[in-house]
Amino acid sequence: MNRSPIVGQFHSIGALDRLEFIRVNPFTVKYRYVPEILQGEPPTVFEFEHNRENVNVWDDVKAKARAWKEAVRPLSLTAALVPILLGGALALSQSDQFNMLTFLLTLFGAIMIQAGRI
Incomplete structure (x- = not known):
């Protein structure tokens, strides 16, 4: 929870049961719940600039090849x-x-x- 603002946000709204363990290195994460969408609220946005600096194109290609395999x-x-x-x-x-x-x-x-x- 201390390392991930996403997990922290889910913890604060009591929605930890909606999380699954995955490994993702996103640049930007946006999410909304249906009631928020219906009320016209903007999504919650998290920026991860340190992930943008650690990008390796070959890692992405390897990950896609593993997914296809x-x-x-x-x-x-x-x-x-x-x-x-x-x-x-x-x-x-x-x-x-x-x-x-x-x-x-x-x-x-x-x-x-x-x-x-x-």
Whole structure:
């Protein structure tokens, strides 16, 4: 509570049950509750200038790559890929025509469905 003004604010209004443990290094945090929005009150704003100084672009890229890896769920990705690859192989073996664009779009769609991003 002493290190985070956000936790301090939630503690002062008795809303600690709404917090979950996450690690975030924000520059700016703005939040409002629905009653505050309905009353037209401006959001509570916290600025963290020391986080702005410690920014590393590669850390952001690595964090996004980890998030995508987790979203794609590589351990169960074969459940999405095997039917598409098998269908593509059958289509190629049964006919002389094979539309690579359709195959790649279908493969991409299966990966996105698996990732839950569509």
